[in-house]
Amino acid sequence: MxxxxxxxxxxxxxxxxxxxxxxxxxxxxxxxxxxxxxxxxxxxxxxxxxxxxxxxxxxxxxxxxxxxxxxxxxxxxxxxxxxxxxxxxxxxxxxxxxxxxxxxxxxxxxxxxxxxxxxxxxxxxxxxxxxxxxxxxxxxxxxxxxxxxxxxxxxxxxxxxxxxxxxxxxxxxxxxxxxxxxxxxxxxxxxxxxxxxxxxxxxxxxxxxxxxxxxxxxxxxxxxxxxxxxxxxxxxxxxxxxxxxxAEKGGFKHFMLKEIYEQPRAIRDTVRGRISLDSGKIYLDPMNISEDEFKSITSIKAAACGTSWHAALTGKYMIEALARVPVEVDYASEFRYRNPVLDEKTLMIVISQSGETADTIAAMREAKNAGCKVLSICNVQGSMIDRESDGTILTHAGPEIGVASTKAFTSQMIALYLFALYLAQLRGRISSEEAKTHAQNIAQLPLKI
Missing domain, CATH: 3.60.20.10 (Aminohydrolase, N-terminal nucleophile (Ntn) domain)
Known part of the structure; x- marks a missing residue:
């Protein structure tokens, strides 16, 4: 690099x-x-x-x-x-x-x-x-x-x-x-x-x-x-x-230290406008994946690299626990070489801070060629992954300069949490009261960091 x-x-x-x-x-x-x-x-x-x-x-x-x-x-x-x-x-x-x-x-x-x-x-x-x-x-x-x-x-x-x-x-x-x-x-x-x-x-x-x-x-x-x-x-x-x-240090000695302290703000910005505290309902940005298509998926594949891969592992637990859809997580660099089982009822989730990770882009294209819909979690609007996916949950973490990921990782996990709740609500897997409880917990999270 x-x-x-x-x-x-x-x-x-x-x-x-x-x-x-x-x-x-x-x-x-x-x-x-x-x-x-x-x-x-x-x-x-x-x-x-x-x-x-x-x-x-x-x-x-x-x-x-x-x-x-x-x-x-x-x-x-x-x-x-x-x-x-x-x-x-x-x-x-x-x-x-x-x-x-x-x-x-x-x-x-x-x-x-x-x-x-x-x-x-x-x-x-x-x-x-x-x-x-x-x-x-x-x-x-x-x-x-x-x-x-x-x-x-x-x-x-x-x-x-x-x-x-x-x-x-x-x-x-x-x-x-x-x-x-x-x-x-x-x-x-x-x-x-x-x-x-x-x-x-x-x-x-x-x-x-x-x-x-x-x-x-x-x-x-x-x-x-x-x-x-x-x-x-x-x-x-x-x-x-x-x-x-x-993109400046803002008085901190290192970018990484600054970005650690920016995590509460990054979480608030990722959640803002996407959740109702009154009803617990999750609202995602407009995308080329319909509610019926989300309801009809039978499995989810997730591909990412580095820290984003760890976020995907966390997302697997959240999606399976809340929406009851099976999730497999792959290193993006290995995904296309193992001949994965894919079809139009498989949802592909790709995660990348920059939206330009070459192996993740390759995995995304492999899934699209197999007829899958692709949902991306990304921090940069207009990046290659944002442009080519069928829908994006932008994390709004802001620029991350430190090599060790902090706020981008936290925001990715929050985006996955939001998606897990959204899918669970669409598929009738959680009650409105449970949804409200989750929404309130998310709203309080920035105050607990």
């Missing part, structure tokens, strides 16, 4: 990218780097091993400035965590620069092919191979950066998010998604690309997520989105409701 930030607009590029990387440092501590291009087409790169403060010191000693740029904080996969292997990486010409989150499975075969064509590699990373491949097509076939990227990404096998700039194409960033998350921020005469929302929040709340196999071209004037084949795509824009202050 790595963090990507890019910006094109009228603001000072270097401070903006560094501040964005600071908000993504939880995604990688091994090294950090930045690349910017100035008005004369001069490309500058600064990199440093270790935490972001080391990069800031490098820039303090050797300042740079530019009109547009990209940055990266790295959690090493291919290649040791050294300055040499830190992103950004250049192509053979030194004019194309790439930052990358993900893993390219076929990079060794591509590297050998490019070596035979004259490429000279300086690092151990798969990312440098991407840069050389794009540069090869751009300069040997005289293609635009967008065209070269489109041709190159069709040869990559793996999961990746990319941000690419060229010193020869002013005020242009090309962003690519295949599996790993990419958020595009929409400002007034400025545009942003990032791996997550926090770096964008203080500048704009209008965003959209790239879909898999999509390419975005950002300039000062516009954003254009196409698929890998060049067909235009109209992205669905979203307005982020989180306050930018929510």
């Amino acid at each position: 790595c963090g990507i930030v890019g910006y094109v607009g009228n603001k000072q590029v270097v401070p903006l990218i560094l501040e964005g990387l600071r908000k993504l440092e939880y995604r990688g501590y091994d090294s950090a780097g930045i690349a910017v291009v100035d008005g004369n087409g001069q490309l500058y790169i600064r990199r440093a091993e270790g935490k972001l403060r080391n990069l800031e010191e490098v820039i303090r000693l050797n300042p740079i400035d530019g009109n547009y740029g990209i940055g990266h904080t790295r959690w090493a996969t291919h290649g040791r965590p050294t300055e040499e292997n830190a992103h950004p990486h250049r192509d053979q010409s030194g004019r194309v620069v790439v930052v990358h989150n993900g893993k390219i499975e076929n990079y060794m075969s591509l590297k050998e092919r490019l070596k035979a064509l004259g490429s000279n590699f300086k690092t151990e990373t798969d990312t440098e191979v991407i840069a050389h491949l794009i540069g090869h097509y751009k300069y040997t076939e005289n293609l635009s950066l967008e065209e070269a990227v489109r041709k190159a990404v069709k040869e990559l096998k793996g999961v990746f998010a990319l941000a690419i700039i060229s010193a020869d194409e002013p005020d242009t960033i090309v962003a690519v998604r295949e599996g790993a998350p990419v958020v595009i921020g929409l400002g007034d005469g400025e545009f942003f690309v990032a791996s997550d929302i926090p770096p964008i929040l203080q500048h704009t709340r209008d965003v959209f997520y790239l879909g898999d196999k999509e390419i975005a071209v950002l300039t000062r004037d516009s954003v254009k989105v196409t698929d890998f084949d060049g067909n235009l795509v109209e992205p669905k824009r979203h307005r982020i409701t989180w306050d930018p202050i929510a």
